Amino acid sequence: MKDIYKTKSPFEGEKVRLRTIEKSDLDDIMKYWNTYESRIGLGTIIPMSTMMEEEFIQSAHERAKSGRGHIFAIETLETKEFLGTCGIEEIMQINKSAVIGIIIHNPENHNKGYGTDAMICLLKVGxxxxxxxxxxxxxxxxxxxxIHVYEKIGFKEIGLKREAHFLQGKYHDVYIMDILAKEFEALH
Ligand SMILES: CC(C)(COP(=O)(O)OP(=O)(O)OC[C@H]1O[C@@H](n2cnc3c(N)ncnc32)[C@H](O)[C@@H]1OP(=O)(O)O)[C@@H](O)C(=O)NCCC(=O)NCCS
Known part of the structure; x- marks a missing residue:
C-alpha cells in the first residue's frame, strides 16, 4: 500500500499552491480585479467595488464552512505571491457534481503555466x-x-449554449466543458 506520508499534498502543484482566501487578500484582489483584460474572460466587465468583493470573501467563508462551496487563493510556491483565485461552486451532493472556475489576476502572470498548474491542483482537490x-x-x-488550457488538461466540450452571453454589443456562444474523476485519474 502507498505510504500516504510520501504523497504530495493535492493543494500544491509544480509552481503554485492553493490556500484559503483571506480578508487580507482584498488589496491584492482589487489591484487587477476590474481590469478589462483579466475580467473579460469571466464574462462581466461591470466593475466590482471593494465592498462587494469583501462581501464575496465573507460569503465564500460561510459557504466553505457549510460545504456549499470552496474558494481558494492561488499563490506561487516559491515566493507566495498572490496570483488569483479558483473555486468549486454549485455543488450537487447527490450527483457528486459541481461547477468550477479560475482566474489569474495580473495579465503579466498569464502564459507562465500558473493557470494550468492551479487548475490541475483544483481538480486534484475536487x-x-x-x-x-x-x-x-x-x-x-x-x-x-x-479553452486550450482546459482541453490540454483533459476537459471535454459537452455542449454549447448558443448566443448565451452578451458582451460588447454582441452575443457570444458559451461552451460547457466537463471532466470525470476516472478521466482525470487516467491522465494525471
Ligand atoms: C485562462 C487562464 C486561467 C489561463 O491561465 P494561464 O496561466 O494564462 O495559462 P497557462 O500559462 O497555464 O497556459 C496558457 C496556454 O494557452 C496558450 N495560449 C495563449 N494564448 C492563446 C490563444 N490566444 N489561443 C490558444 N492558446 C493560447 C499558451 O500557449 C499555453 O499553452 P501551452 O501550455 O500548451 O504552451 C488565465 O489566462 C486567466 O485567468 N485569464 C483571465 C480569466 C479567465 O479567462 N478565466 C477563465 C474563465 S473560463
Whole structure:
C-alpha cells in the first residue's frame, strides 16, 4: 500500500499552491480585479467595488464552512505571491457534481503555466479530497486561451449554449466543458 506520508499534498502543484482566501487578500484582489483584460474572460466587465468583493470573501467563508462551496487563493510556491483565485461552486451532493472556475489576476502572470498548474491542483482537490465524480465549467467562445488550457488538461466540450452571453454589443456562444474523476485519474 502507498505510504500516504510520501504523497504530495493535492493543494500544491509544480509552481503554485492553493490556500484559503483571506480578508487580507482584498488589496491584492482589487489591484487587477476590474481590469478589462483579466475580467473579460469571466464574462462581466461591470466593475466590482471593494465592498462587494469583501462581501464575496465573507460569503465564500460561510459557504466553505457549510460545504456549499470552496474558494481558494492561488499563490506561487516559491515566493507566495498572490496570483488569483479558483473555486468549486454549485455543488450537487447527490450527483457528486459541481461547477468550477479560475482566474489569474495580473495579465503579466498569464502564459507562465500558473493557470494550468492551479487548475490541475483544483481538480486534484475536487476529486481526491472532496470526492466529486464530475466537474464542469463554462467558457466563452472567444476565450481561446482558456479553452486550450482546459482541453490540454483533459476537459471535454459537452455542449454549447448558443448566443448565451452578451458582451460588447454582441452575443457570444458559451461552451460547457466537463471532466470525470476516472478521466482525470487516467491522465494525471
Ligand atoms: C485562462 C487562464 C486561467 C489561463 O491561465 P494561464 O496561466 O494564462 O495559462 P497557462 O500559462 O497555464 O497556459 C496558457 C496556454 O494557452 C496558450 N495560449 C495563449 N494564448 C492563446 C490563444 N490566444 N489561443 C490558444 N492558446 C493560447 C499558451 O500557449 C499555453 O499553452 P501551452 O501550455 O500548451 O504552451 C488565465 O489566462 C486567466 O485567468 N485569464 C483571465 C480569466 C479567465 O479567462 N478565466 C477563465 C474563465 S473560463
Amino acid at each position: 476529486f481526491l479530497v472532496l470526492n466529486f465524480h464530475r466537474l464542469e465549467l463554462l467558457v466563452m467562445d472567444y476565450n481561446k486561451k482558456a
